[in-house]
Amino acid sequence: MLVEVTVADNGSVTSQDVYAEEPDLAALAALLADRTRAEFCLALLDGRAWTATELARLAGVAPSTVTSHLNRLVAGGLLAEERKGRNRYVRLADPGIAEMIEALAARSPQHPVPVRSLTAARRHRDLAFARICYDHLAGSLAVAITDAMTAEGFLSWDYGPALTTAGARWMRELGIVDEPAASSHRPHVRTCLDWTEQRLHLAGGVGAAVFRHAVEESWLVHARDTRVVRLTDDGHGALRVHLRLPDAALTAG
Secondary structure, X not given: OOOOOOEOOOOOEOOOOOOOOOOOHHHHHHHHHOHHHHHHHHHHHHOOOEEHHHHHHHHOOOHHHHHHHHHHHHHOOOEEEEEEOOEEEEEEOOHXXXXXXXXXXXXXXXXXXXXXXXXXXXXXXXXXXXXXXXXXXXXXXXXXXXXXXXXXXXXXXXXXXXXXHHXXXXXXXXXXXXXXXXXXXXXXXXXXXXXXXXXXEEEHHHHHHHHHHHHHOOOEEEOOOOOEEEEOHHHHHHHHHHHOOOHHHHOOO
């Protein structure tokens, strides 16, 4: 933005109320410095809209305290809100915010979480294997798919991630439809740093299209009330045929 200013003979600015813009990283960090707000953002990586009551139950906090947290996250641009009747729903503001949260999680110190049951152990294992990252797949399966698409020549990394001609043909043959450019401001191909694998998985328009196709074909199914997605027998067979993924990559560790 251009601002007309008055400059004195000595080079100093004499006009009042003249400002330049620069990023306030501390303000962004402050939004996530609170554990409750950070937990909300991680939960919202499942891509759906949550009510304040659902988030309060997840974090184990009183519903009366949730509103102020959500107001700060909405004002800070991390969340978007929508109203349905008398209910207020919130979701991550856009895919870029989701990728930022996932990347921050990958860079964050890891702290031990008590695992006191086989159910909890299975949940952590399944989360590391295949989970939703807003609109695309994350986890070791997502990393394996990205590696396989590279090995098959469907992705090129010469100048950053890019879908090759062979990759575009592969998507067409499988009926995988990318989002129209007009409906998305994201690059055609983007990567996201996987917080459990510490490696890149496929994101952006292509990543979203591949994930959406896998769900529509019932290769992947959503687990109830969690970010986890499960690989079906049909999905196991399809990924072996179409990407030559080995059995080891198709099984939760």
